Amino acid sequence: MIQQFTEQEAIEERQKYVSAFNDTMIKIWKEQITLLGVIDTGRLLRSPMSVGLSADGKYSQVQLSQAFLEYGLWQDYGTGGEVPRGNSGDLGRAKKRQRRRWFSRKYYASVMNIKDFMADSLGKEFMGAISSAFSKDFRRNH
Numbered sequence: 001m002i003q004q005f006t007e008q009e010a011i012e013e014r015q016k017y018v019s020a021f022n023d024t025m026i027k028i029w030k031e032q033i034t035l036l037g038v039i040d041t042g043r044l045l046r047s048p049m050s051v052g053l054s055a056d057g058k059y060s061q062v063q064l065s066q067a068f069l070e071y072g073l074w075q076d077y078g079t080g081g082e083v084p085r086g087n088s089g090d091l092g093r094a095k096k097r098q099r100r101r102w103f104s105r106k107y108y109a110s111v112m113n114i115k116d117f118m119a120d121s122l123g124k125e126f127m128g129a130i131s132s133a134f135s136k137d138f139r140r141n142h
Contacts, residue, residue, distance in 0.1 A: 010125035
């Protein structure tokens with residue numbers, strides 16, 4: 001049987017999940033930076049932070065923001081460092097920098113998880129509202 005939520009229970013569940021999402025992303029990114037050794041000065045490791053969270057009153061529309069140093073993207077893409085600006089693209093030597101995907105894989109998976117969670121939560125809330133509308137007690141009292 002599928003669990004149905006009242007509107008307030010569903011809102012509270014979404015609020016808790018969304019509030020924890022930014023913090024969890026920061027922890028995941030720092031863990032990946034450490035595991036992959038994307039550390040030289042430590043600035044990238046210290047840079048990920050939660051920038052903001054805004055939501056409508058029912059947590060059905062949410063905007064989350066995180067930030068980190070741009071350098072982290074070049075590490076994730078495996079570009080930069082050994083290639084000087086204005087080069088022809090063929091330096092005649094093997095590429096030294098290896099792609100260290102600390103950001104993109106985990107971020108995509110996490111975004112898909114929150115998408116699935118929101119769909120499930122909103123669906124359960126809707127089912128609860130429809131179920132209430134068809135119950136004998138609700139029809140009798142409204």
